[in-house]
Amino acid sequence: MIQKLIRRIFNKKKPAGGKAAIIPSRKHGINRDHMSHCALNVCKELRARGFAVFVVGGAVRDLLLGKEPKDYDVATDATPEQVRDVFRRSRIIGRRFRIVHVMCGREIVEVTTFRGQAAPATGDDEEESEDQRTNDHGRLLRDNVFGSHFEDAARRDFTVNALYYDPDKQEVWDYLEGMQDLKQGVLRIIGDAETRYREDPVRMLRAVRLAAKLNFKLDPATKKPIRALEGLLRDVPKSRLFDEMLKLFHSGHALESAQRMREEGLHHGVLPLLDVILEQPMGKRFLTLALQSTDERVNADKPVSPAFLFASLMWHEVLTLWKKYQEEQDMRPLPAFGEAMEDVIQTQVDNLAIPRRYTAGMREIWSMQPRFLQRAGSRPFRLVENPKFRAGFDFLLLRCASGELDKEVGQWWERFQVASDREREQMLVKDEAPPRKRRRRKKPANARPAATGVED
Numbered sequence: 001m002i003q004k005l006i007r008r009i010f011n012k013k014k015p016a017g018g019k020a021a022i023i024p025s026r027k028h029g030i031n032r033d034h035m036s037h038c039a040l041n042v043c044k045e046l047r048a049r050g051f052a053v054f055v056v057g058g059a060v061r062d063l064l065l066g067k068e069p070k071d072y073d074v075a076t077d078a079t080p081e082q083v084r085d086v087f088r089r090s091r092i093i094g095r096r097f098r099i100v101h102v103m104c105g106r107e108i109v110e111v112t113t114f115r116g117q118a119a120p121a122t123g124d125d126e127e128e129s130e131d132q133r134t135n136d137h138g139r140l141l142r143d144n145v146f147g148s149h150f151e152d153a154a155r156r157d158f159t160v161n162a163l164y165y166d167p168d169k170q171e172v173w174d175y176l177e178g179m180q181d182l183k184q185g186v187l188r189i190i191g192d193a194e195t196r197y198r199e200d201p202v203r204m205l206r207a208v209r210l211a212a213k214l215n216f217k218l219d220p221a222t223k224k225p226i227r228a229l230e231g232l233l234r235d236v237p238k239s240r241l242f243d244e245m246l247k248l249f250h251s252g253h254a255l256e257s258a259q260r261m262r263e264e265g266l267h268h269g270v271l272p273l274l275d276v277i278l279e280q281p282m283g284k285r286f287l288t289l290a291l292q293s294t295d296e297r298v299n300a301d302k303p304v305s306p307a308f309l310f311a312s313l314m315w316h317e318v319l320t321l322w323k324k325y326q327e328e329q330d331m332r333p334l335p336a337f338g339e340a341m342e343d344v345i346q347t348q349v350d351n352l353a354i355p356r357r358y359t360a361g362m363r364e365i366w367s368m369q370p371r372f373l374q375r376a377g378s379r380p381f382r383l384v385e386n387p388k389f390r391a392g393f394d395f396l397l398l399r400c401a402s403g404e405l406d407k408e409v410g411q412w413w414e415r416f417q418v419a420s421d422r423e424r425e426q427m428l429v430k431d432e433a434p435p436r437k438r439r440r441r442k443k444p445a446n447a448r449p450a451a452t453g454v455e456d
């Protein structure tokens with residue numbers, strides 16, 4: 001009761017006025033010249049037609065922090081149709097939230113019309129179910145009502161994500177004390193945390209990802225309900241979860257994000273295998289190295305492959321099953337490997353709805369691994385010609401670095417790649433047992449096609 005009352009007072013306090021603090025150029029330090037031309041142009045054109053228009057969200061937050069924004073969002077009082085009519089290269093996307101993508105060369109700026117009906121101010125369940133805006137768990141089903149500028153701010157997720165920049169006047173508009181939180185390095189959800197997480201459980205993942213990216217502290221009230229509400233993530237459409245996880249692991253702060261995700265218990269529904277992996281020293285070391293190298297690549301603007309990332313995340317699960325099938329079911333190593341790989345794909349991948357194009361890449365990377373141990377005869381010559389060799393080899397190096405494999409194996413392949421044919425012949429491991437010739441058994445009807453990619 002008391003809590004509800006406090007919440008009510010707290011929630012009423014901020015939305016009441018709806019007046020923005022306007023911060024002039026000399027105080028906020030954003031330099032318009034460093035901004036995306038595309039975003040500036042969108043603002044200029046809409047403004048010229050009399051619309052209110054601001055850059056908003058992560059771009060303003062990152063510019064204020066001296067970071068380079070990943071993408072630009074623009075908010076305006078023009079309707080999606082009005083926006084589309086202004087820009088030749090633009091299209092309206094989305095059904096629930098209709099937003100406009102404006103394209104300039106390869107850059108896309110997302111333009112949204114001010115949205116209203118932010119978090120219900122009271123958190124009163126009856127009111128919510130009456131207007132059918134939320135489902136039984138409080139998840140937002142409808143969020144497509146246009147609103148005022150202030151309402152648009154209040155329906156955003158965190159105070160530091162609700163700062164608006166007007167490029168024309170070079171002012172920052174702050175309705176929710178986001179500037180103060182930004183200065184203090186605090187990520188604070190707007191409104192009542194539990195209500196906002198129930199409306200959209202992905203906000204919990206965003207909290208963890210943004211706190212890791214910005215190196216911010218989660219405000220205690222923002223953090224508190226996460227552990228209890230973590231199960232709501234199971235309600236979220238899998239494709240959205242996958243996109244969010246991809247963002248998280250490609251943020252340049254994957255390691256930190258994974259750790260924070262685990263601290264908050266958020267991995268249970270998304271990546272339950274994280275617990276098992278991180279409890280084994282070798283698994284922990286492998287994953288740490290994999291995420292560190294992903295972070296390094298992202299931060300050096302090098303491309304990263306989702307297939308490689310998910311192959312790394314699930315590798316130790318494959319290893320565990322591989323061992324189990326050999327020991328408990330007396331399977332031969334290669335069929336056991338194929339089985340392990342397929343089972344991990346089935347269970348873990350379904351959990352996250354990893355698209356098929358990535359699972360194909362994961363299989364390729366994994367199935368090369370046993371072949372790195374075959375260094376006699378013609379096999380290494382064939383392996384090195386594999387178009388995906390580089391990915392498989394990078395993966396092998398991670399295995400060596402984590403202590404799972406002898407470093408010598410990685411070094412051998414490093415040399416083999418650049419050696420001449422003659423040198424390669426000399427490098428072949430003479431005393432390696434030649435592959436056993438096996439009588440071909442008839443395949444059972446449900447046999448999986450060459451799952452390991454290893455010819456034996």
Ligand code: ATP
Nearest residue numbers: 057058059070071073155156157161162200202203
């Ligand atoms: P980054 O782009 O650095 O990953 P971001 O904060 O810009 O972070 P986006 O996904 O680009 O994240 O979203 C842009 C803005 O839209 C956010 O800053 C926030 O204001 C709003 N937003 C995004 N997702 C949500 C959400 N689930 N609930 C409420 N507001 C959201």
Ligand code: MG
Nearest residue numbers: 057058059071
């Ligand atoms: Mg963004």
